[in-house]
Amino acid sequence: MKNVNKITGAEAILLSLMKEDIDTIFGYPGGAMMPIYDKIYSKGRSIKHILVRHEQGAAHAAQAYAQVSGKPGVCFATSGPGATNLITGIANAHLDSIPVIFITAQVPSMLLGTDAFQETDMISLSMPVTKWNYQVTSAEEIPDVIAKAFFFATTGRPGPVLIDVTKDAQLGTLDFNYKSIKSIRSYNPSPAIQDEDINQAISLIASSERPLLLAGHGILLAGATSQLKTFTDKTKIPCAVTLMGKSAISEDHPYYVGMLGMHGNYAPNILTNKADLIIAAGMRFDDRVTGDLKRYATDAKIIHVDIDKAELNKNVRSHLAIHANIKDFFDRIIPRITYQTPENWIEQFRQLNAIEEEKVVRKDCFPGNGKIHAGEVIYLLSRKTNGEAVVVTDVGQNQMLAARYYQYKNPNTLITSGGLGTMGFGLPAAMGAQVGRPDNTVILFTGDGGFQMTVQELGTVFQYNLPVKIVIFNNNFLGMVRQWQQLFNEKRYAETNMPTPDFPLLAKAFGIEGELVKDRTEIPGALDRMLEHSGPYLLEIKTEKEANVFPMIYPGKAVDEIVLEP
Amino acid sequence: MKNTYTITAFSENHIGLLNRITIVFTRRHINIESLTVSSTEVKGIHRFTIVVEDTEEQVVKVVNQVEKLPEVLRAEWYLNDEIIYREIALYKIPIDVAIDKNIEQIMREFNAHMVDIQDGFVIIENTGHVEDTEKLYEVLKPYGILQFVRSGRISISKQKKELSTYLNELPVNEYVKE
Numbered sequence: 161m162k163n164v165n166k167i168t169g170a171e172a173i174l175l176s177l178m179k180e181d182i183d184t185i186f187g188y189p190g191g192a193m194m195p196i197y198d199k200i201y202s203k204g205r206s207i208k209h210i211l212v213r214h215e216q217g218a219a220h221a222a223q224a225y226a227q228v229s230g231k232p233g234v235c236f237a238t239s240g241p242g243a244t245n246l247i248t249g250i251a252n253a254h255l256d257s258i259p260v261i262f263i264t265a266q267v268p269s270m271l272l273g274t275d276a277f278q279e280t281d282m283i284s285l286s287m288p289v290t291k292w293n294y295q296v297t298s299a300e301e302i303p304d305v306i307a308k309a310f311f312f313a314t315t316g317r318p319g320p321v322l323i324d325v326t327k328d329a330q331l332g333t334l335d336f337n338y339k340s341i342k343s344i345r346s347y348n349p350s351p352a353i354q355d356e357d358i359n360q361a362i363s364l365i366a367s368s369e370r371p372l373l374l375a376g377h378g379i380l381l382a383g384a385t386s387q388l389k390t391f392t393d394k395t396k397i398p399c400a401v402t403l404m405g406k407s408a409i410s411e412d413h414p415y416y417v418g419m420l421g422m423h424g425n426y427a428p429n430i431l432t433n434k435a436d437l438i439i440a441a442g443m444r445f446d447d448r449v450t451g452d453l454k455r456y457a458t459d460a461k462i463i464h465v466d467i468d469k470a471e472l473n474k475n476v477r478s479h480l481a482i483h484a485n486i487k488d489f490f491d492r493i494i495p496r497i498t499y500q501t502p503e504n505w506i507e508q509f510r511q512l513n514a515i516e517e518e519k520v521v522r523k524d525c526f527p528g529n530g531k532i533h534a535g536e537v538i539y540l541l542s543r544k545t546n547g548e549a550v551v552v553t554d555v556g557q558n559q560m561l562a563a564r565y566y567q568y569k570n571p572n573t574l575i576t577s578g579g580l581g582t583m584g585f586g587l588p589a590a591m592g593a594q595v596g597r598p599d600n601t602v603i604l605f606t607g608d609g610g611f612q613m614t615v616q617e618l619g620t621v622f623q624y625n626l627p628v629k630i631v632i633f634n635n636n637f638l639g640m641v642r643q644w645q646q647l648f649n650e651k652r653y654a655e656t657n658m659p660t661p662d663f664p665l666l667a668k669a670f671g672i673e674g675e676l677v678k679d680r681t682e683i684p685g686a687l688d689r690m691l692e693h694s695g696p697y698l699l700e701i702k703t704e705k706e707a708n709v710f711p712m713i714y715p716g717k718a719v720d721e722i723v724l725e726p
Numbered sequence: 727m728k729n730t731y732t733i734t735a736f737s738e739n740h741i742g743l744l745n746r747i748t749i750v751f752t753r754r755h756i757n758i759e760s761l762t763v764s765s766t767e768v769k770g771i772h773r774f775t776i777v778v779e780d781t782e783e784q785v786v787k788v789v790n791q792v793e794k795l796p797e798v799l800r801a802e803w804y805l806n807d808e809i810i811y812r813e814i815a816l817y818k819i820p821i822d823v824a825i826d827k828n829i830e831q832i833m834r835e836f837n838a839h840m841v842d843i844q845d846g847f848v849i850i851e852n853t854g855h856v857e858d859t860e861k862l863y864e865v866l867k868p869y870g871i872l873q874f875v876r877s878g879r880i881s882i883s884k885q886k887k888e889l890s891t892y893l894n895e896l897p898v899n900e901y902v903k904e
């Protein structure tokens with residue numbers, strides 16, 4: 161007798177997502193995915209589906225949504241080209257450790273391995289760029305596999321997972337019974353801190369005179385921003401951040417000393433090699449942060465705290481490697497620590513910072529004459545929005561300047577492609593951020609090059625009336641590459657110069673308002689009009705063509721060889 | 727300094743895990759000298775035994791990256807003197823050669839066994855370290871070897887605590903009750 165309680169696999173997927181509190185999906189339909197989309201049609205009231213214009217956009221949007229909302233992102237794509245279009249977005253989420261559940265459709269299981277129409281081996285393709293993946297070939301597996309996917313994606317060091325569902329598994333039926341997962345025996349996402357680790361950390365800190373705290377993305381992922389603040393308040397240990405750690409501490413905090421790395425701030429980079437103790441909190445010593453590893457942190461003992469054991473002693477050997485959630489580490493050490501940083505060490509940061517202000521920041525943010533500099537626009541927007549907008553960037557000079565000159569106040573307000581450096585990330589990520597924070601001002605800073613990589617998403621911005629504020633810095637160049645060509649290839653500008661469309665006109669074609677700014681005097685008015693506009697708005701700003709981003713640690717150089725000008 | 731290391735990993739049985747594990751090695755250009763996958767005494771759990779030549783530093787990093795895989799229960803690495811290890815070798819030789827009395831003596835010396843006799847040939851089996859099975863190969867070669875095959879390494883650690891005890895103590899997966 162037919163069991164009347166049975167539902168299809170397609171419906172089970174949606175019900176499972178709803179059990180995990182998901183109400184938003186970014187995706188794009190196709191043949192193999194049709195059973196699932198048919199169920200979306202009937203579940204439209206409880207689940208909002210955002211139809212993008214290219215699957216890469218769905219992946220980036222889902223990731224940004226996850227970053228601003230604190231919920232995992234969910235992304236759908238059909239088999240074959242739909243699924244392969246996701247790869248860049250999956251890799252991006254992987255390198256930046258963002259929990260996104262990717263669900264791809266697959267040809268019927270009978271046809272697997274036969275090069276059937278729109279069959280691609282998504283399990284193999286996505287293996288190196290996912291935390292976990294699984295191919296579902298029968299409907300009964302669905303609830304358990306989705307429960308596992310959520311558990312793996314969101315716990316420990318978060319990351320993207322992919323579930324590939326054959327069409328017959330979507331159409332097959334099952335008795336639906338969903339149970340979320342609490343623990344899996346092969347996987348330990350919450351390593352226990354040993355008392356001994358805390359004791360040792362305290363004594364290393366106690367014997368230090370020049371400590372430096374490096375806060376990474378782990379702080380944001382662990383939700384440990386208030387602990388970071390308390391620890392810094394209490395100890396006055398200068399706190400620097402990585403690019404992905406930006407917004408983990410408010411930039412007006414008295415002991416915030418700037419960003420690390422290739423285009424970071426002068427003081428924390430130079431003083432990395434003066435520090436006698438480095439506390440690395442939820443960061444992974446990326447090569448863009450360390451410069452030449454052999455000459456990195458030359459005088460310092462290192463305490464490295466990370467939830468991913470494989471990161472400990474991977475790039476930099478530490479004196480004390482603590483495998484732990486950074487939040488637990490702070491919770492345990494804060495009540496016991498009494499250390500006070502010597503004032504003269506903090507003073508060294510202030511002095512170097514003043515040099516950078518004088519030689520770089522003033523020129524970038526208050527140029528006075530000449531062509532517009534992206535820095536001045538970012539700085540002014542930071543003031544106009546009181547540092548409280550969600551800032552999304554593309555990749556290149558626009559990204560580095562947005563990281564440098566917006567004054568981040570609140571956690572998770574810089575959404576940027578750190579690990580993969582994906583041009584084209586910006587516009588779709590801005591959409592996702594706006595969907596996740598509908599009441600926040602979301603500002604996208606992008607270059608003319610990167611914007612054109614995913615420009616079709618203007619269609620999505622229009623369709624859902626997402627009020628993102630798009631600021632294109634048009635230097636008619638692939639700016640960051642051009643900068644390297646100027647510095648290292650004697651200005652041989654190979655294939656970096658490109659004509660651009662009339663961006664406001666293009667926006668208009670998509671039903672989005674915008675304007676062009678060519679002259680400095682027009683900036684404040686244009687920014688006000690953009691911010692006051694209720695819907696999406698595009699500002700194209702013609703900027704100095706050959707402006708460079710400095711300070712800079714040249715490739716192969718040490719952190720303390722950072723230069724303020726060419 | 728490079729050395730021979732034996733890495734063992736225990737995992738949940740799952741299609742594709744072999745791929746995930748080898749990716750960790752290939753990404754770092756570490757050549758896998760031998761790889762053996764087999765089921766363990768605990769149902770559903772598989773053992774990977776991987777032999778590599780590399781530095782301890784690299785080996786520690788890959789072991790951490792293997793252990794990080796959500797479906798790997800545990801990964802460890804050993805130097806040769808920390809384990810008992812074996813490879814098994816099979817030699818196919820013509821039957822008329824096998825009747826030669828020298829062969830009987832060679833097999834006794836090497837502690838080898840004849841495991842099968844077929845029309846025209848016999849199969850000899852020998853277990854030991856690569857050097858042992860290699861040596862028997864050299865000794866038998868003049869008599870004419872029709873085919874030779876050797877397995878990957880299997881190993882058992884000299885540690886007190888048996889892994890099987892550890893595996894049996896593993897908790898079951900827990901679910902949040904509805």
Ligand SMILES: Cc1ncc(C[n+]2csc(CCOP(=O)(O)OP(=O)(O)O)c2C)c(N)n1
Pocket residue numbers: 554555556557558559581582583584606607608609610611633635637638639640641
């Ligand atoms: C998908 C992709 N392709 C190529 C690159 C290499 N790349 C890094 S920055 C850059 C130039 C970006 O130019 P533009 O978008 O105009 O931004 P700008 O640097 O001028 O702000 C390029 C080509 C990349 N990061 N991503």
